[in-house]
Amino acid sequence: MSRIATCFAQLKQQNKKALIPFFTAGDPAPALTVPMMHAMVAAGADIIELGVPFSDPMADGPTIQRSSERALANHVGLKDILAMVKQFRQDNSATPVVLMGYANPIEAMGYEKFATQAQAAGVDGVLTVDYPPEECTAFLECLTKHDLDPIFLLAPTSVNARVAAVARAARGFVYYVSLKGVTGSANLDLTAVQARLAELRQQISLPLGVGFGIRDGAMAKAMSQFADAVVIGSRIVQEIENASPETVVARVESLVKSIRTAMDS
Amino acid sequence: MQVYDLPDARGYFGPYGGVFVAETLMQALEELKLAYEHFRFDPEFQAEYTNDLKHYVGRASPVYFAKRWSEQLGGARIYLKREDLNHTGAHKINNTIGQALLAKRMGKKRVIAETGAGQHGVASATVAARMGMECVVYMGSEDVKRQSPNVFRMKMLGATVVPVESGSKTLKDALNEAMRDWVTNVDSTFYIIGTVAGPHPYPMMVRDFQSVIGHEAMAQMPALTGRQPDAIIACVGGGSNAMGIFYPYLGLEEVRLIGVEAAGLGLASGKHAAPLNAGTPGVLHGNRTYLMQDENGQIIETHSISAGLDYPGVGPEHAWLKDSGRAEYVAVTDQEALEAFHDLCRFEGIIPALESSHALAYAAKIAPSMQRDQILLVNLSGRGDKDINTVASLSGISL
Numbered sequence: 001m002s003r004i005a006t007c008f009a010q011l012k013q014q015n016k017k018a019l020i021p022f023f024t025a026g027d028p029a030p031a032l033t034v035p036m037m038h039a040m041v042a043a044g045a046d047i048i049e050l051g052v053p054f055s056d057p058m059a060d061g062p063t064i065q066r067s068s069e070r071a072l073a074n075h076v077g078l079k080d081i082l083a084m085v086k087q088f089r090q091d092n093s094a095t096p097v098v099l100m101g102y103a104n105p106i107e108a109m110g111y112e113k114f115a116t117q118a119q120a121a122g123v124d125g126v127l128t129v130d131y132p133p134e135e136c137t138a139f140l141e142c143l144t145k146h147d148l149d150p151i152f153l154l155a156p157t158s159v160n161a162r163v164a165a166v167a168r169a170a171r172g173f174v175y176y177v178s179l180k181g182v183t184g185s186a187n188l189d190l191t192a193v194q195a196r197l198a199e200l201r202q203q204i205s206l207p208l209g210v211g212f213g214i215r216d217g218a219m220a221k222a223m224s225q226f227a228d229a230v231v232i233g234s235r236i237v238q239e240i241e242n243a244s245p246e247t248v249v250a251r252v253e254s255l256v257k258s259i260r261t262a263m264d265s
Numbered sequence: 266m267q268v269y270d271l272p273d274a275r276g277y278f279g280p281y282g283g284v285f286v287a288e289t290l291m292q293a294l295e296e297l298k299l300a301y302e303h304f305r306f307d308p309e310f311q312a313e314y315t316n317d318l319k320h321y322v323g324r325a326s327p328v329y330f331a332k333r334w335s336e337q338l339g340g341a342r343i344y345l346k347r348e349d350l351n352h353t354g355a356h357k358i359n360n361t362i363g364q365a366l367l368a369k370r371m372g373k374k375r376v377i378a379e380t381g382a383g384q385h386g387v388a389s390a391t392v393a394a395r396m397g398m399e400c401v402v403y404m405g406s407e408d409v410k411r412q413s414p415n416v417f418r419m420k421m422l423g424a425t426v427v428p429v430e431s432g433s434k435t436l437k438d439a440l441n442e443a444m445r446d447w448v449t450n451v452d453s454t455f456y457i458i459g460t461v462a463g464p465h466p467y468p469m470m471v472r473d474f475q476s477v478i479g480h481e482a483m484a485q486m487p488a489l490t491g492r493q494p495d496a497i498i499a500c501v502g503g504g505s506n507a508m509g510i511f512y513p514y515l516g517l518e519e520v521r522l523i524g525v526e527a528a529g530l531g532l533a534s535g536k537h538a539a540p541l542n543a544g545t546p547g548v549l550h551g552n553r554t555y556l557m558q559d560e561n562g563q564i565i566e567t568h569s570i571s572a573g574l575d576y577p578g579v580g581p582e583h584a585w586l587k588d589s590g591r592a593e594y595v596a597v598t599d600q601e602a603l604e605a606f607h608d609l610c611r612f613e614g615i616i617p618a619l620e621s622s623h624a625l626a627y628a629a630k631i632a633p634s635m636q637r638d639q640i641l642l643v644n645l646s647g648r649g650d651k652d653i654n655t656v657a658s659l660s661g662i663s664l
Contacts (some may be wrong), residue, residue: 038540055563056437056549059287060443065431077561103285103548108562130548134275155289157451162291170635180289 002117003124004094004149004172006227008044008207010118019044019263020209021236021256024051024067025084028077028240028248033084039253041095044260049231052081052101059129061184063234066241072187078105078114082121089122096149098125111142119146125150125172133169140169143259153177154200163203173229181212184234188213193250194226224263232259271585278467279588281581284464286551293451298466300371305473309364317362318477322352326533334612341635343628344494345645346482346510347364355618355647356506357388357479361457363474365392368455376398378457379443381408381436381502382620383415385459389541390424401423404444405435408572428631433566436576440550460503461580464551465608468580475509479483482642485511494642496521500623501594502538502574504583511592521593524583525568525627527611528596536566540579541587542593554581570599570655571619601626606649606656618647619655
């Protein structure tokens with residue numbers, strides 16, 4: 001069983017929901033990425049979603065765009081990020097790591113090379129925002145061959161045929177984008193998300209995570225009533241943006257801890 | 266007379282094209298594809314489109330023999346397809362009229378657009394004003410500065426111009442921002458993409474609307490010169506004016522098709538916008554195509570004197586035409602384009618857009634080595650009034 005499947009199985013036994021914090025690798029500094037990952041796990045994160053920065057992050061709002069720009073200013077590329085995951089794995093063999101980013105850095109490295117090196121580094125899942133299932137058949141074969149779970153997004157605009165396409169291609173979990181908009185938007189409608197998740201479960205047997213627009217413990221708690229996982233991105237990235245390099249890891253740890261506490265209360 | 270039936274059903278031209286977008290937009294693109302497939306062969310839609318092109322845009326645009334300039338250069342005779350004479354001053358309106366008619370039939374009340382030089386923004390604001398639609402135009406803040414006359418025109422036409430401060434603050438960032446708007450307002454909004462790039466069906470749809478240029482030229486050239494030209498030359502940023510004039514000619518193998526990219530300060534300098542000449546394939550803005558990128562797959566900043574060519578990608582059909590060898594892609598520098606700009610002003614009394622000046626510059630390069638009975642057709646895609654500030658400041662003059 002993959003690390004992601006194991007993680008969800010264990011949480012189910014404990015009657016808990018997964019907390020998935022996101023941040024961009026290399027932000028604010030490459031040397032802080034691995035300590036940040038460990039701190040998140042210590043604070044109660046179940047899965048780490050590690051952003052791969054891209055120069056043109058079309059689906060992201062200004063907070064994560066700026067985070068990408070900071071990481072790129074630090075010259076962090078996909079190769080460096082795989083090395084960071086490898087380093088993280090030296091002290092943590094249990095917590096799943098999902099890379100989230102855009103297609104072109106993977107295209108530039110090549111599918112086979114990426115999948116081989118990601119598996120060797122200890123990556124568990126790959127979410128590529130601009131690879132809908134229709135456009136990544138060859139890439140999916142590579143991921144499957146190397147035991148990497150392809151994670152896909154579903155949106156409020158996804159009709160049944162699209163949900164079915166994602167259900168066929170996805171492994172690990174499915175990430176439901178809880179609003180029409182970019183990351184970090186604020187107009188989240190809980191009732192609508194709840195109703196939609198119930199519909200999605202008719203077609204999808206994998207765990208369902210929810211993200212985009214979840215900003216605090218109370219909202220995470222509310223979401224975790226009907227989702228299997230809660231993804232928090234822009235709020236964490238905002239914390240990183242506002243902290244000094246000396247305090248950033250501690251501040252993120254305490255933020256993740258407060259969300260964990262709210263979710264488990 | 267088409268030699269191929271591309272793109273395929275999934276939007277591919279060989280390995281290029283496709284639909285590489287976030288899930289939120291997939292259904293909207295599917296709906297657009299279905300609507301376009303329906304209306305592209307609908308006689309009523311076509312009649313309205315053709316009527317608008319005639320009475321609102323002023324088509325057909327003439328083909329003009331640049332006699333004095335040709336004689337000055339010596340060699341081939343140079344003809345100009347005068348897209349600069351269209352309403353709003355460039356070829357961009359051919360496409361915005363088509364897409365706005367589609368938007369109206371799809372029940373959309375709000376249109377958005379990205380723009381580099383501002384020509385597509387003006388053309389979008391124009392059709393939105395005429396149809397009573399809300400219009401928001403995204404424009405890199407660098408381009409807002411260098412194309413201020415067009416910014417003011419858009420505002421007069423009732424559009425909201427949003428300066429984009431992220432990334433390189435040029436056309437690619439405007440496109441990112443327009444995509445973000447579309448993701449957020451996908452139900453109410455029609456995104457009018459201005460070039461033959463973006464996710465399927467845009468490259469096909471924009472090409473089809475622009476191919477009126479090539480269809481007209483095909484009828485005009487024999488009437489004027491007794492035959493088709495030896496070569497057609499057009500500038501390529503995203504590539505819509507080039508695709509529009511090339512497409513009807515693809516089956517006429519004896520006509521050379523030459524796309525001219527922006528070599529900026531020179532291809533060797535790295536400061537250019539010539540992905541077909543010096544880039545590699547990748548995925549950006551919804552399609553697979555040639556891109557300017559670094560070894561990590563990050564898009565690198567481009568440079569061109571012309572805002573409309575300052576783009577790190579290119580339409581996927583051009584990528585396919587390059588690989589297949591049907592079209593050739595060359596590049597000319599800022600300096601060469603400027604010289605052609607001034608020459609056309611002085612010898613023909615025509616102020617060309619800096620974008621189109623790249624195509625003119627390449628014609629000036631090859632004409633002297635050609636015979637006097639040979640014919641070059643240059644797509645003069647736009648007029649240069651919008652560029653007078655740029656050209657003046659390069660000459661040390663402040664307007």
